[in-house]
Ligand code: HEC
């Protein structure tokens with residue numbers, strides 16, 4: 001039987017409905033939606049894009065080469081955007097796919113793509129040649145981002161040093177059409193970033209942009225198990241270590257119900273100090289790129305926490321590192 005990706009898609013649709021609600025409550029007002037004209041603004045747009053690509057949406061996690069001799073596999077310096085990391089059946093991919101070269105190299109990167117072509121890949125999962133991308137590339141989430149945020153990421157990608165790294169072709173066992181999820185939004189024009197004054201809605205937006213769900217919601221046969229939304233249990237076999245994502249729902253017994261906002265924030269902030277990840281914990285390493293998320297703004301981290309308090313508590317005991 002072919003794998004069916006409809007369920008995660010439906011769930012994403014539900015998330016989208018929630019987002020539409022945010023939008024309708026927001027009167028189109030958004031702190032990040034001002035059009036920019038002068039050089040100063042261009043610098044700000046690139047800075048915003050860099051922030052998202054490195055610390056929220058983590059393009060520079062998957063699209064760089066990770067160094068798992070350190071805790072949480074920070075990207076190896078100089079490999080930002082060059083691609084080459086692979087994902088296979090251990091991550092529920094029916095075959096093997098490779099993060100592609102997204103530097104401005106005109107042969108092996110995306111140097112010849114227009115901004116709109118790059119935006120289409122990021123938010124609709126359609127490559128320049130019309131191929132559908134496998135949804136491990138989190139475009140079903142990025143599809144809910146504001147147009148300004150997406151184009152700021154593109155502005156930042158343009159500043160990456162071109163690199164000629166040639167990434168192998170993917171090999172998939174299913175026709176891609178089978179895996180293509182219905183998307184949250186038909187057009188980026190209608191996406192609005194919720195105002196920061198509503199921390200829960202804003203937190204949902206940031207968390208969607210950070211694709212936390214993809215690791216923290218368990219998968220069975222290629223489908224997210226939505227009654228266990230954020231309840232952990234996804235096992236990652238990284239060869240040198242095996243780790244299972246924990247339950248981050250507000251359940252007090254098995255989730256993070258007992259964590260205060262301050263504890264949650266401190267957990268992320270800990271990894272702002274390189275000393276805290278510049279060691280190899282061996283079998284207790286993590287696939288979660290803490291070293292990158294660590295530099296998310298305090299406000300954005302707190303907003304994620306506030307949103308996570310509002311999702312259903314699910315009782316689901318997970319051993320991160322079973323013996
Ligand atoms: C979880 C890992 C992951 C993250 C995070 C991720 N990507 Fe990807 N990306 C991939 C993979 C894997 C592919 C190739 C998919 C395939 O071959 O079907 C890809 C493909 C792409 C492509 C298409 C390139 C081409 O040649 O067709 C672009 C552009 C891209 N990603 C940009 C981004 C940007 C920008 C971000 C951040 C907003 C991002 N990606 C975040 C894994 C990721």
Ligand code: HEC
Pocket residue numbers: 207210211212213214215216236243244245246247248256267285286287288289293304320
């Ligand atoms: C690439 C997969 C991945 C992504 C993406 C990811 N996580 Fe995790 N996360 C894990 C794994 C695996 C662990 C367990 C190992 C560890 O503690 O690092 C974990 C641990 C945690 C913990 C510690 C919980 C505990 O009980 O110790 C928190 C909190 C957390 N993640 C929140 C988040 C949030 C919020 C996001 C999005 C901003 C996120 N994660 C994105 C895989 C991921």
